[in-house]
Amino acid sequence: xxxxxxxxxxxxxxxxxxxIIPLLATMEFAMRxxxxxxxxxxxxxxxGDPRFQQTxxxxxxxxxxxxxxxxxxxxxxxYWIRLRMPHIRPVIEFITLLPLVIPAIVxxxxxxxxxxxxxxxxxxxxxxxxxxLLVIGYAILALPYMYRAVDTGLRTIDVRTLTEAAQILGAxxxxxxxxxxxxxxxxxxxxxxxxxxxxxxxxFTVASxxxxxxxxxxxxxxxxNRAYEPAALAVITFVVTWGCMSVIQMLARFAPKSANRPx
Amino acid sequence: MATISLSEPDAxxxxxxxxxxxxxxxxxxGVAPFFLFAILFLIAPTAYLILGAxxxxxxxxxxxxxxxxxxxxxxxxYWISIKVSFASAVIGALIGLAIAIAIxxxxxxxxxxxxxxxxxxxxxxxxxxxxxxAFLATLGRLGxxxxxxxxxFGFNLYSTGFNILSFSGLTLTYLYFQxxxxxxxxxxxxxxxxxxxxxxxxxxxxxxxxxxRMVVIPVLWPSFLGTVILLFANAxxxxxxxxxxxxxxxxxxxxxxYAQIRGDVLHNPHLGYAIAFGMIFITGMANxxxxxxxxxxxxxxx
Numbered sequence: 001x002x003x004x005x006x007x008x009x010x011x012x013x014x015x016x017x018x019x020i021i022p023l024l025a026t027m028e029f030a031m032r033x034x035x036x037x038x039x040x041x042x043x044x045x046x047x048g049d050p051r052f053q054q055t056x057x058x059x060x061x062x063x064x065x066x067x068x069x070x071x072x073x074x075x076x077x078x079y080w081i082r083l084r085m086p087h088i089r090p091v092i093e094f095i096t097l098l099p100l101v102i103p104a105i106v107x108x109x110x111x112x113x114x115x116x117x118x119x120x121x122x123x124x125x126x127x128x129x130x131x132x133l134l135v136i137g138y139a140i141l142a143l144p145y146m147y148r149a150v151d152t153g154l155r156t157i158d159v160r161t162l163t164e165a166a167q168i169l170g171a172x173x174x175x176x177x178x179x180x181x182x183x184x185x186x187x188x189x190x191x192x193x194x195x196x197x198x199x200x201x202x203x204f205t206v207a208s209x210x211x212x213x214x215x216x217x218x219x220x221x222x223x224x225n226r227a228y229e230p231a232a233l234a235v236i237t238f239v240v241t242w243g244c245m246s247v248i249q250m251l252a253r254f255a256p257k258s259a260n261r262p263x
Numbered sequence: 264m265a266t267i268s269l270s271e272p273d274a275x276x277x278x279x280x281x282x283x284x285x286x287x288x289x290x291x292x293g294v295a296p297f298f299l300f301a302i303l304f305l306i307a308p309t310a311y312l313i314l315g316a317x318x319x320x321x322x323x324x325x326x327x328x329x330x331x332x333x334x335x336x337x338x339x340x341y342w343i344s345i346k347v348s349f350a351s352a353v354i355g356a357l358i359g360l361a362i363a364i365a366i367x368x369x370x371x372x373x374x375x376x377x378x379x380x381x382x383x384x385x386x387x388x389x390x391x392x393x394x395x396x397a398f399l400a401t402l403g404r405l406g407x408x409x410x411x412x413x414x415x416f417g418f419n420l421y422s423t424g425f426n427i428l429s430f431s432g433l434t435l436t437y438l439y440f441q442x443x444x445x446x447x448x449x450x451x452x453x454x455x456x457x458x459x460x461x462x463x464x465x466x467x468x469x470x471x472x473x474x475x476r477m478v479v480i481p482v483l484w485p486s487f488l489g490t491v492i493l494l495f496a497n498a499x500x501x502x503x504x505x506x507x508x509x510x511x512x513x514x515x516x517x518x519x520x521y522a523q524i525r526g527d528v529l530h531n532p533h534l535g536y537a538i539a540f541g542m543i544f545i546t547g548m549a550n551x552x553x554x555x556x557x558x559x560x561x562x563x564x565x
Contacts (some may be wrong), residue, residue, distance in 0.1 A: 012371060012379070022398060099552045101303065102543055103517065106312060106539045107306075109539055
């Protein structure tokens with residue numbers, strides 16, 4: 001047992017070293033900007049760069065709309081499947097997992113070929129349309145995570161009884177979804193939302209191929225042209241990802257643990 | 264009135280026969296937005312590329328595009344992509360498994376496990392361009408580790424032929440999100456190993472080694488293989504890290520496709536479709552195996 005514990009600590013220690021050293025190294029590199037001494041100059045340069053503010057702002061707005069679109073698509077669907085059409089659930093689950101199978105670069109390649117300015121749906125004909133297509137693409141990339149989160153949330157409430165109770169009280173579908181289902185799965189939706197945010201904020205492939213001024217292409221551009229700023233940006237991105245994941249962990253603590261009627 | 268409650272199954276079932284017959288088509292309206300969305304923005308674009316891979320520019324059927332994938336540059340790109348994805352998947356899975364076993368079974372304090380799981384959640388999502396920056400700052404020519412090795416240990420990493428912009432460098436970088444992903448996925452499977460199995464084996468006189476060889480490894484094997492395949496697909500489709508790390512100097516498939524989309528570097532749009540089809544084919548096959556292993560492993564985890 002003693003030997004087992006030793007090996008466990010050794011494995012954990014080596015693993016921890018592999019994961020922590022690059023973070024320390026990145027931080028150290030970012031602070032090397034001023035010659036001969038450590039400073040936060042690189043961070044100051046990054047935060048002062050108007051393109052940083054613009055692209056980061058753009059990605060935050062894109063993430064917001066992605067979450068909105070994802071919720072609008074996923075919540076009613078997952079609810080309806082649980083309520084009325086459990087038999088087609090495997091089909092829906094299969095579709096929601098497809099974005100993990102089809103690489104993002106392939107999906108966006110399809111968009112570029114299908115939605116050009118001469119097509120029946122000319123998304124790429126205008127800047128606004130391309131923004132919309134970017135958000136749609138992100139919603140597709142986030143679909144597996146969003147659907148899983150919402151479906152797990154719905155599992156903890158008794159959808160059928162709640163719906164019937166609401167209908168007896170005279171509620172329409174809009175009221176049921178907005179005032180009954182959504183508040184009940186809010187925590188699940190929020191954890192899906194933060195995961196979506198973490199995925200979208202530094203996304204490179206889709207934004208770059210659609211030529212949108214997002215944070216991901218900006219990161220790549222800085223990486224190709226600067227020395228110390230990329231390290232500072234990596235630290236910032238890591239902190240943002242860390243923040244999103246911590247919020248998800250905290251939300252999980254508030255989520256209802258037991259189901260009324262587990263199925 | 265109060266005797267009829269709608270939530271009572273029998274009463275509810277007594278009403279619908281006629282009602283359900285009327286409702287049948289409207290029922291699909293509830294999922295129509297989802298299907299419309301998925302077809303327009305997921306299935307149709309993919310189908311468009313797959314069909315395009317089998318067509319000439321005039322729209323006639325052909326297998327030429329697929330045959331052209333065999334030309335040396337494209338073949339080399341597929342080969343290096345497969346090598347990097349395979350190496351990072353297998354190594355990542357083995358290390359991830361070792362870490363998961365250590366935190367679940369190693370008798371370490373409780374905080375070690377929760378810290379590892381939280382960190383794995385973060386690190387498995389810390390991919391893309393920033394990850395490349397982090398590794399350049401660590402193992403690049405001026406990276407911290409490179410410098411420490413050189414100045415303190417007198418060991419010049421780059422004289423050994425190592426380069427962060429190469430196969431081994433890319434694999435090492437991909438491990439940063441592959442290992443945590445493995446830890447996140449495999450830990451529940453290790454939790455599923457019941458204590459009773461170990462006790463039963465011990466009662467029957469099995470040694471620790473026999474218990475591992477005849478109980479633990481066979482039970483974990485399908486989950487392990489399944490996750491390796493998932494990691495493979497995960498690495499195979501990734502482009503941002505490699506692109507930020509190496510520019511276009513390392514010729515992996517997603518980077519080749521990226522260049523083709525941007526500027527038709529292969530001078531044949533339909534060859535681009537064929538490359539995309541090849542990628543879908545490989546990740547698709549990988550996932551078929553994944554689902555197969557997954558259903559086999561779930562038998563033990565109930």
